[in-house]
Amino acid sequence: MLFNIxxxxxxxxxxxxxxxxxxxxxxxxxxxxxxxxxxxxREYAKNxxxxxxxxxxxxxxxxxxxxxxxxxxxSHSIIPNQIKKLIDQKYAFGVLISQASIYPNGxxxxxxxxxxxxxxxxxxxxxxxxxxHNDIAIPVLIGSGMAKNANLKVGDSFTIRWLDADRTYDxxxxxxxxxxxxxxxKLDLGNIWIPLSKAQSMLAMKNQATYVTYAKDLEAIKDIExxxxxxxxxxxxxxxxxxxxxxxxxxxxxxxLLALAAMGIFNAQVLSIFRRGKEIGTxxxxxxxxxxxxxxxxxxGGLNALLAGIITIILFxxxxxxxxxxxxxxxxxxxxxxxxxxxxxxxxxSFSLIISTTILISIIVLVVSYIPSRKITKxxxxxxxxxxxxx
Amino acid sequence: xxxxxxxxxKNLVKQFPVGGNYFTALQNxxxxxxxxxxxxxxGPSGSGKTTLLNIIxxxxxxTEGSVSVLGNSMDNTSHxxxxxIRRKHMGFIFQSYNLLPVYTVYENVELPLVLNNMxxxxxxxxxxxxxxxxxLKDKINSKPADMSGGECxxxxxxxxxxxxxxxxxxxxxxxxxxxxxxxNIMKILSKLNSEISTSFVxxxxxxxxxxxxxxxxxxEDGKIINDEKISNPKST
Numbered sequence: 306m307l308f309n310i311x312x313x314x315x316x317x318x319x320x321x322x323x324x325x326x327x328x329x330x331x332x333x334x335x336x337x338x339x340x341x342x343x344x345x346x347r348e349y350a351k352n353x354x355x356x357x358x359x360x361x362x363x364x365x366x367x368x369x370x371x372x373x374x375x376x377x378x379x380s381h382s383i384i385p386n387q388i389k390k391l392i393d394q395k396y397a398f399g400v401l402i403s404q405a406s407i408y409p410n411g412x413x414x415x416x417x418x419x420x421x422x423x424x425x426x427x428x429x430x431x432x433x434x435x436x437x438h439n440d441i442a443i444p445v446l447i448g449s450g451m452a453k454n455a456n457l458k459v460g461d462s463f464t465i466r467w468l469d470a471d472r473t474y475d476x477x478x479x480x481x482x483x484x485x486x487x488x489x490x491k492l493d494l495g496n497i498w499i500p501l502s503k504a505q506s507m508l509a510m511k512n513q514a515t516y517v518t519y520a521k522d523l524e525a526i527k528d529i530e531x532x533x534x535x536x537x538x539x540x541x542x543x544x545x546x547x548x549x550x551x552x553x554x555x556x557x558x559x560x561x562l563l564a565l566a567a568m569g570i571f572n573a574q575v576l577s578i579f580r581r582g583k584e585i586g587t588x589x590x591x592x593x594x595x596x597x598x599x600x601x602x603x604x605x606g607g608l609n610a611l612l613a614g615i616i617t618i619i620l621f622x623x624x625x626x627x628x629x630x631x632x633x634x635x636x637x638x639x640x641x642x643x644x645x646x647x648x649x650x651x652x653x654x655s656f657s658l659i660i661s662t663t664i665l666i667s668i669i670v671l672v673v674s675y676i677p678s679r680k681i682t683k684x685x686x687x688x689x690x691x692x693x694x695x696x
Numbered sequence: 697x698x699x700x701x702x703x704x705x706k707n708l709v710k711q712f713p714v715g716g717n718y719f720t721a722l723q724n725x726x727x728x729x730x731x732x733x734x735x736x737x738x739g740p741s742g743s744g745k746t747t748l749l750n751i752i753x754x755x756x757x758x759t760e761g762s763v764s765v766l767g768n769s770m771d772n773t774s775h776x777x778x779x780x781i782r783r784k785h786m787g788f789i790f791q792s793y794n795l796l797p798v799y800t801v802y803e804n805v806e807l808p809l810v811l812n813n814m815x816x817x818x819x820x821x822x823x824x825x826x827x828x829x830x831x832l833k834d835k836i837n838s839k840p841a842d843m844s845g846g847e848c849x850x851x852x853x854x855x856x857x858x859x860x861x862x863x864x865x866x867x868x869x870x871x872x873x874x875x876x877x878x879x880n881i882m883k884i885l886s887k888l889n890s891e892i893s894t895s896f897v898x899x900x901x902x903x904x905x906x907x908x909x910x911x912x913x914x915x916e917d918g919k920i921i922n923d924e925k926i927s928n929p930k931s932t
Contacts, residue, residue, distance in 0.1 A: 317798030592783020
C-alpha cells in the first residue's frame with residue numbers, strides 16, 4: 306500500500322519530484338565527477354611515467370642512480386648479452402646518459418644529454434625524429450618546456466660540450482630537429498635527447514648504455530651480469546608513495562564533496578517535506594498511523610534516490626563518459642612547475658567510487674526524508690493540519 | 697433512526713498552555729449524540745467548537761473528563777489506536793478541503809479505502825458511487841487545482857463518506873463557499889444522512905447552513921449554553 310501511494314505521490318508531483326531528483330542527481334554527478342578527476346589526476350602521474358619512461362621495467366648499470374647526477378659520469382658499460390638480445394629483438398632500448406653543457410643564444414646551460422635508440426616504440430616519445438639527419442652533426446630532440454627556457458625552436462643550432470670516456474672535453478654543434486610536447490617533465494626540463502649511436506661515438510662509449518628499458522608484459526631476464534633489474538613497481542614506487550600519502554587528503558575532499566551534496570539534498574528534501582505538513586496532517590486525520598506516515602515519506606526519499614540514480618545515468622552518464630574518454634584541458638602547463646599533471650585531465654570513475662557514492666547519497670536521502678517527516682508526525686495532528694510544521 | 701449513542705462526553709475540560717498559564721478552551725462539556733443525528737456545534741470564533749470536534753475525532757485529547765466515540769473510550773488510547781478508529785469509522789471534512797493536490801478526484805476519494813486495504817475492484821465501485829453521490833462524475837480525473845471551491849468541497853465530502861463511516865465530522869465545511877455552493881453542499885450532506893446511517897457533526901458559524909441542522913448545540917467561551925432541537929429543518 307505504502308509503495309503504491311509513494312509512487313503516486315512521486316509521479317503526481319511532477320515539479321517537486323523533478324526538483325528533488327535533479328538536485329540529488331546533480332549531487333551524484335558532482336561527487337563522482339570531481340572525485341573521479343582527483344583520482345584521475347593521481348593515477349595520471351603514475352600512468353604517464355609508465356607510458357613515457359618506465360614501460361615494462363629497466364635494467365640499470367650498477368653505478369647508476371637516477372636521483373644523483375654525480376653518478377652519471379661513470380654509470381656506463383657494455384650492455385650484457387642477454388639484455389642486448391632483447392634490444393636486437395626490439396623488445397628493449399638503451400639509454401646512455403652523460404652530463405653536458407649547451408650554449409644557446411650565447412648562454413651556458415647545464416643539461417643531461419641522453420642518447421636513445423631512435424627507432425624504439427616502447428615508450429611514448431617521438432624519438433624517430435632523430436633518425437635520418439645525415440646533414441646535421443648532432444640532431445637534438447627537446448621538450449617544449451626546455452625549448453621555452455632556452456628560447457629554442459626547431460632548426461636552431463647551438464654548441465654542445467661534453468666530457469668523454471677518456472676525460473677529454475669535446476664540443477660540436479647540435480641542431481633542434483623536433484620539440485616534443487610531453488606531460489612528463491622528467492623527459493623535458495634540463496634534458497636533450499640525441500641518437501644513441503651518436504652519443505656512444507661522442508662519449509667514446511661504443512656499445513655502452515646507462516640503462517635499458519624493456520617493453521611491457523615482458524618477463525625479466527636473470528642473466529644480467531652485474532646490472533640491476535628494476536621492475537615497474539620499483540620504478541613507480543615514489544608515485545605510489547605519493548598517492549598513498551595523499552589518500553587522507555582525497556578522503557577529506559570526498560567527505561567535503563559529500564557534505565556539500567548532503568546540504569543540497571537536505572535543503573531540497575526538508576523544504577519539500579515541511580511544505581507538506583498539511584498533507585501529513587490530512588493523512589493522519591484520515592487514519593494513517595505515525596509510523597506509516599514516516600515510512601511513506603522515507604520510502605518516497607528512497608524512490609527519489611533511485612530515480613536520481615537512473616537520471617544520473619541517463620542525463621550525466623554521457624557527460625561522465627565523454628570526459629572519461631576525452632578529459633578536460635587544463636588552463637596551464639603544470640610540468641613547468643615540476644609537477645606531473647596532465648595538460649588534459651582525464652577522470653577515473655572507479656567501481657568503488659560509484660558504489661560508495663551511490664550508497665552514501667542514498668543513505669543521506671533516506672535520513673533527510675526520515676527526520677523531518679518523523680518530526681512532523683510527532684506534532685499534534687491539529688497543528689500539522691494547519692500547516693504549522695517548522696524546521 | 698436515532699437510537700444508540702455515537703458520542704458520549706462527560707465533564708470534558710480542555711486547556712492549552714499559553715505562556716506560563718493555561719487557556720481553558722472547553723469546560724464542563726457534557727454531550728450525547730445518537731446514531732443518525734445531524735447536528736451542529738455553533739458559536740462565534742474562539743467558542744471551542746473546532747476544539748470539541750477535534751477531540752471527538754481523536755485529533756486532540758481532553759485535559760479532563762471522558763470522551764467515548766462509537767463505543768471506544770478516547771481517554772487512554774494511543775495515537776495509533778485513535779488513527780485506526782478514524783480510518784475505519786470516521787470521515788472528516790475540512791474548511792480548506794485538505795485535498796492532496798497531486799491526486800485526481802478519483803485518487804483523493806480512493807485514499808481512505810487504500811488506507812483500509814480494500815481490494816481494487818471494490819475500491820473502484822465505492823469511489824464511483826461516492827463521486828456520483830456528490831455529482832462529480834465528469835470531474836473524476838481532474839485535480840484540485842482545476843476545480844472550483846464547491847467542487848473541491850464535494851470531492852472532500854466524497855472522500856469523507858466513501859468508506860461509509862459511522863460518524864462524519866465537518867469543520868466549517870461551507871466557510872469558503874458562496875451561498876449557492878453552501879446550499880448544494882448541505883443538500884448533499886442531508887441526503888447522504890438520510891440514505892446512509894452516518895451521524896453528522898458540524899462545527900460552524902455559517903447562518904446559511906443552520907436551517908439544515910436538526911439539533912444545534914450553542915457554544916460560547918468553551919461552554920454549552922444551549923442544546924436546541926430543530927422542529928422542522930430543511931434536511932428532513
